[in-house]
Amino acid sequence: MSTTLPVADGRSVRGYARQLARRHPRLLWSALALHVAAAVTTLAAPRLLGDLVEAVETGTTAGHVDRVMLVLAGFVVASAVLTRYARYVSQVLGEQVLAELREDFVSNALALPVGVVESAGSGDLLTRTSRDVDQLGWSVRWALPEWTIAVVTAVLTFGAALSVGWWVALPCAMGVPALVVGLRWYLSRAKDGYLRESATYSRINATLTETVEGARTVEALGLADEQVRRLDDDCRESYWAERYTLYLRTVFFPAMELSYLIPTVLTLLTGGWLYTRGDVSLGEVTAATLYVQMLIDPVDRIVSILDELQMGAASLARLLGVAQVPDDREVTGRKPDDEKLDAHDVRFAYVPGRDVLHGVSLDVGVGERLAMVGPSGAGKSTLGRLLAGIHPPRTGEVTVGGVGLVELPLGDLRGHVALVTQEHHVFAGTLRDNLALAAPGADDDQVLAALDAVDATGWVSSLDDGLDTRVGSGGRALSAAQAQQVALARLVLADPHTLVLDEATSLIDPRSARHLERSLAAVLDGRTVIAIAHRLFSAHDADRVAVVEDGVVTELGSHDELVAAGGSYAALWDSWHGRG
Known part of the structure; x- marks a missing residue:
């Protein structure tokens, strides 16, 4: 059952924004000071032009006009220089803030409980990682600095307009109701x-993602038309969602354009009327009109960029929402006494009210090799994930050395028990980088020894650049079997005491898998291994076999004991061995 990751509320978004601002006080105040200085220099032009109009009316000289033009040019140059540096500092601040936002998001995403990631699906997290990060980047790099410039310019321009005369406030005020509404x-x-x-x-x-990744299954089950219908429904819903936001913009922006014109027209009318009465000069009317006209651009940018900021705020809320997923761990600080793994009366459900494990109890001795077998859908993989601490049980407990797995910090837990499945990811980078993820301090000898332990030395030595060969996206493509060997080599380097192998060699041919498991056995000697397998030679080599059926352990014992008992395992063995 798919779930959606949470979205942060407005209070959390504002709090995080203030936190980011407090991290960079020097850059923030430097940018603000430069923007104020740049805005002040632009305000000289209307006053100078107003004085010039009044001087022309009363009589002036060409030299006076030249001097005024020279001073005006100086202010224009100063404004350009200050604006350049103000934007530069704002861009630097924006890049630093964006880098921290990305780092925080990656940290929060990596800290998500695996069960939450699986239930949410890849689509939601992928959209937040790509589209929301890109949208927020655009907002932080461009929209927020431009909006700040616009606000500073609008406030100072309005103040300059009022300095001409109090009467200028009345035309400006007439445009406010339409703007506010x-x-x-x-x-x-x-x-x-x-x-x-x-x-x-x-x-x-x-x-x-589901359709592409499961393309063969979709085709085999004849689900193509159903998937197309699902995608059509998704696109239709997206169409209506985008149409709604477009409707908001098409109503909002024209209404704002009208509210901008009202103050300019009223300033001319009011100023003209006061001029005919002799209450103001022609220069003051000119300066006031120019100031009010100058208000249109910053106010328009404030309103227009609000649209970008709304999208940025929505993206930030979605990114911050990842951090609000409740942790599935309650770290107590207790330390395990040993490496003995126990499950007691464990129940678990992916969907509320539909348990897939029903009161399972299982103890695994230190250094024991336990095989779990049973029909597909019986709950083997689910039990394995609980034994690896991927999911917390709904009821009951899973402990290592007497301490619950969910009581251990994730880093400590992986030193005790680790899970390897048949699903492996090859990261973009060198082969050495892929392996060193498990042990950053490992040298080449250790890396090569791990590869040798999983029978990967042959194909690795044939690579032109050896461990420096770039693999993954944009590099050499590894086969499924090679990717599986890389994952197992990581496991060897990680060096956990207990291993849960969920069909970890399923993508390797049976003969190679048999040889690989025997090679691994030498490396894993003395460690606890829980192997979930369909190939029963793994069970034959194990110390004990647990048969899982319908969410419970129905049989538990050695291979010989279970074969002699003549139960479900014996039937499985006879059937599998008969095919061999």
Whole structure:
């Protein structure tokens, strides 16, 4: 059952923004000071031009006009220089903030409980990692600095307009009601609209990912038409979500354009009327009109960029929401007495009310090799994941050395028990980088020894660049079997005491798998190994075999004991051995 990762509320977003601002006080105040200085220099032009108009009206000289133009040019140059450095400092601040946002998101994403990642699906997390990060990057790099410049410019320009005369406030005030009503109408709807829009992208990505990754299954079961219908439904929902946000913009922006014109027109009318009465000069009317006209650009940018900031805020809320997923661990600080692994009365459900494990109890001795077998869907992999601490049990407990697995920090847990499945990922980078993830301090001899332990030396030595060969996306493609060997080599380097192998050699041919498991046995001597397998030679070599059926352990004993008992395992062995 798919779930959606949470989204942070407005209070959390604002708190995080303040936290980021407090990390960079020098850059923040430097950028603000430069923006103020740049805005102040632009305000000289209307006053100079107003004085010049008044001087021309009363009579002036060409030399005076030249001097005024020279001073005006100086302010223009100063404004350009200050604006350049203000934008530069803002960009530096934006890049640093964005880098920290990305680092925080990656840290939060990596700390997500594996069970939550699986239930949420790849689409939601992928959309947050790609589209939301890109949208937030655009907002931080461009929208936020530009909006800050616009706010500073608008405030200073309005102050300069008032310095001409108090009467200028009246025309400006007449444009406020339409602006406020439009903003309230838009802002009350925009955030939910953009969150809904982003959520639809997540669903599209999820459907596409599931279809592509399971293409063979989709084709084999004749589900292509069903998947197409699902994608059509997702696209249709995305269409309506985008149409709604487009509707908001098409209503909001024209209304704002009208509110901008009102103050300019009223300033001319009011100023003209006061001039005819002799209450103000022609220069003051000119300066006031120019200042009010100058207000249009920053106010328009404030309103326009609000749209980008709304999308950025929605993306930030989705990125911060990843950190709000409750941890499935309750670290107590207790230390295990030994490496003995025990499960007691364990029950677990992926979907509430539908347990897949029903009161399983199992003890695994230190250094024991336990095989788990049973029909598909019996709960073997689920039990293995609980024994590896991937999922906490719904009831009961799984302990190592008397301490619950969910009581151990994740880093400590992986030193005690680790899980390897048939699903492996090859990271973009060199082969050495892929292996060193498990043991960053490992030297080449240790890496090669790990590869030798998993029978990978042959194909690795044939690579032109050896361990420096680039693999993964953009590099050499590894076969499924080679990727599985790389994952097993990582496990050897990680050096946990207990290993849970969930069909970890399933992608390797049976003869090679047999040889590989025997090679691994020498490396893993003295360690606890829990092997979940369909190939029963793994069970034959194990110390004990646990037969899992319908979410319970129905048989437990050595291979010979279970064969002699004539139960489910004996039937499985006869059937498998008969085919061999």
